[in-house]
Amino acid sequence: MLAQFETDDLTRPEINADPWGYFGWLRENDPVHWNPVFKTWIVTRYADVNVVLRNHELFSSKIPLPPNLADEYPPIDEADWPLADDLAGYRAFIFHDRPEHLAMRQTIHRWFTPRAVEKWRTSMAARAQELIDQYREAGTMEVKRDLATPLPLLTICWMLGVPSEDAEHLYELAARVYPGGTDNHDYGGQRLRVGVEAIQKLREYFTPLLEERERDPQDDLISMIAQGETQGVYTREDALASIMILMDAGHTTTLNLISKGILAFVRNPEQWDLLRSDPDNLAASALEEILRYDPPLKMVILRYTTQDVELGGKKIPAGDSVSYVLASANRDPRAFEDPDTFDITRSPNPHVAFGGGIHHCLGAALARVSGQETFEALARNFPRLHLEREPEWMVHPVHHMVRELQIGWNR
């Protein structure tokens, strides 16, 4: 079946460098594909991905906890398996189904509506300009470290209600948590140990903060979650896991959005010229195209069938893991004309970069505001950007992520 790829090992460098090769081949040849290495069904067509996203009664988000480590790939050191018991009750809101998920999300979603996040726009724009100014004379920057990491960090801290001087340390821990931390595949068979240690440190940090906000609520997200805990909507572990998810998801996805958006523009300089001709009016549609063309999350391994389901001509038994590939759905020629062309004026652009259905990305509107302001600022400042060297791609089954992105411009 996989003649061309010979393998379903999603950690192979060529799949991490070019997800559209492998997943695009699947989309055209075996659109609902059983991957025996990761023991999951891989759904790659736009229409089928939307079926998974919008039918939460059939496709549950309640991942098994503690995780079934025997199914993990690459394998986790067996000596570390008992550590997984620590994760038994550790369930962020995105790993819940209705009705619990609705109550958990309603506790915080008012902070993330398009209108609510508009209040961050001016400070995002100012922050982007400030970071650009810092590096202008140098003629070069490493996008992840110098722009895309500091940009959203302060906003997340303000929203959560943690001191900004703790931001970097907290983010480093959040990027290692198990499962799903963006750095955790760097630790191979040790990633469970590293992840559980990071979770323990984050628990130690956030537990007193939650207790403090329960007694003395402030105008921040931790207070909302603390209130949810008082009302019985969140358990303590749910609350801690949700805070950590907000920390990591809000950050890493923006980081991918900015770095891969820049990469798309460097490789399509005529689109950069177009954006520069009218950044005010084109930033919004340009951002949607970045999200479609190279979405921050390439794939989501996070659904379990609640009954036997037929999808794309395959019979998926109840209880199986189902994964859906946002990157390939966004390039499905059945849904998008010239799907491999980066066109910042594309309209309509109903991409699924933020997923859909009841679990549609909570931070979507915030990502839009920060992305629009960043690309508008870059376009106003730099007539031309180039790569100092070709980027390396990190190994991660979920993220399509550069290890670093060194760009330059003429001073």
Next chain:
Amino acid sequence: MTQRFTAHVDPHLCVGNAMCRAIAPNAFVADELGQSVATNPPGESLETALEAAASCPVGAITVTDADTGDEIDF
């Protein structure tokens, strides 16, 4: 007298988040693609419709005054 109004969901924007259906289950239903559609039943409260509009994560819902056609802000 209560204000007459019409709710509308933009099908190009709706992502099927279904928050509106949770808040106002009589006023919004799912279509076959899992997107929300406004049913505008008689007697629905304006307050609930506006809460649904305000809660939409992609700003797909508008509520207009049925007499003047003006958008009612949430």
